[in-house]
Amino acid sequence: MVGRQEISAWRPPVSGVVEVFHAHLTEHAYPMHVHDVWTLLIVDDGAVRYDLNRRACGTPDDTVSLLPPHIPHNGSPATPQGFRKRVLYLDQSLLNESFIGPAADGPDLADPLLRRRVGQLHTALAHRGDELEAESRLALIGERLRGHLRPRLVRRPPKPGRGVAEDLRELLDERLVRGATLDEAAELLHAHPTHLVRAFSAAFGIAPHQYLMARRVDRARRLLLDGRLPAEVATEVGFYDQSHLTRHFKRLVGIAPGRYTRRGAPVAR
Numbered sequence: 001m002v003g004r005q006e007i008s009a010w011r012p013p014v015s016g017v018v019e020v021f022h023a024h025l026t027e028h029a030y031p032m033h034v035h036d037v038w039t040l041l042i043v044d045d046g047a048v049r050y051d052l053n054r055r056a057c058g059t060p061d062d063t064v065s066l067l068p069p070h071i072p073h074n075g076s077p078a079t080p081q082g083f084r085k086r087v088l089y090l091d092q093s094l095l096n097e098s099f100i101g102p103a104a105d106g107p108d109l110a111d112p113l114l115r116r117r118v119g120q121l122h123t124a125l126a127h128r129g130d131e132l133e134a135e136s137r138l139a140l141i142g143e144r145l146r147g148h149l150r151p152r153l154v155r156r157p158p159k160p161g162r163g164v165a166e167d168l169r170e171l172l173d174e175r176l177v178r179g180a181t182l183d184e185a186a187e188l189l190h191a192h193p194t195h196l197v198r199a200f201s202a203a204f205g206i207a208p209h210q211y212l213m214a215r216r217v218d219r220a221r222r223l224l225l226d227g228r229l230p231a232e233v234a235t236e237v238g239f240y241d242q243s244h245l246t247r248h249f250k251r252l253v254g255i256a257p258g259r260y261t262r263r264g265a266p267v268a269r
Helices: 097-107 112-125 131-153 166-172 182-189 193-204 208-225 231-234 242-253
Strands: 003-012 017-025 030-033 038-046 048-052 055-059 065-067 073-077 083-090 109-110
Touching: 003 208, 030 208, 030 242, 038 048, 038 112, 055 242, 065 112, 083 112, 097 131, 109 242, 112 131, 166 182, 166 193, 166 208, 182 193, 193 208, 208 231, 208 242, 231 242
Parallel strands: none
Antiparallel strands: 003 017, 017 083, 030 073, 038 065, 038 083, 048 055, 048 073, 065 109
């Protein structure tokens, strides 16, 4: 039996919202990947299980899941019928990087009021002309999220010194399109290639090549939502060709990039 999937994605004209993503998936499992933005997730039907920061997490009723930037995570259905989810990808104007650690410590927030407000925001984002309402609801959501996360800030231990894993991540970010061979990275960072892979995987819970591909797919999503064609987007973000982009895009998003661009904002319910 072929798994069912319904996906819509769009970028609303609302400051702070990078993308709105709605999906109904029955079998698709997301591999480990990262985003450079915040992921605010609610599940309307079924449930999702995922690993984040080496801990098992999930989405029971009335839960709002806040997945921070740069922290690898995966995702798969936790029920036979799959799941129906609504996601907002938010930039750091709503939550700055100081909240990344506290969110990674506890991404699932059992808060019915927050859950209701996030649902109301999705409804507003589905209507052109309701941008002021959406901005107002987003501001209230940001305030409540900071209220959940701020008490955890004082309990976090100081960060350890910078290591070769962080250096490699910075190099991959700088060479997102051009890329770098493992030998090049080893020479630039004065480390053995095998040590680089092991250090990066141990530090971030994801292999260097997985990190790079996830970042490229994220950039491709934004260009596709701007109306660009998959063939030109592929090489612009660092993939060899459209086929290369399609293979990784389907693994990470659940749909081919050509179909992704034809899915717009749903009719408001």
